[in-house]
Amino acid sequence: MEIKPIKVSSETSNYAIVLAPGRKFPGTVVQGDSLMVLLSTAKEILEKARTLSDKELVSCAEALVESLSLRVEHYERVMQEHGLSLPYPKDNSK
DSSP states (O other), rough: OOOOOOOEEEOOOOOOOOTTOOOOOEEEEEOHHHHHHHHHHHHHHHHHHHHHTTHHHHHHHHHHHHHHHHHHHHHHHHHHHHTTOSSSSOTTTT
C-alpha cells in the first residue's frame, strides 16, 4: 500500500470527495459496505425488471449490476491483497 497526498474537498460521512494525484476531477469515496448495499439494490431492481418483461429496463439494470459488480470485485481483491477484512460478509455464491 502506498501513501500519497490527496486533496480532500469533503469528509462528510459516506459522502467524501477527494482528488487523487494525476486526476483532473475529484471523485466520490464509496465505503465498501455502502458499495455492497448499492449492488444488492441494483440486483433487486434487475430481478423486478425481469418480471415486467421490459427489455430496455432489464438491459439498463444489467449494465448497472455489471458496473457495480466489477467495483465490488476490485474492492474485495484489493482488500485481500492488503490483508484487510471486508466490512460485510463475503457472499461466495456469486
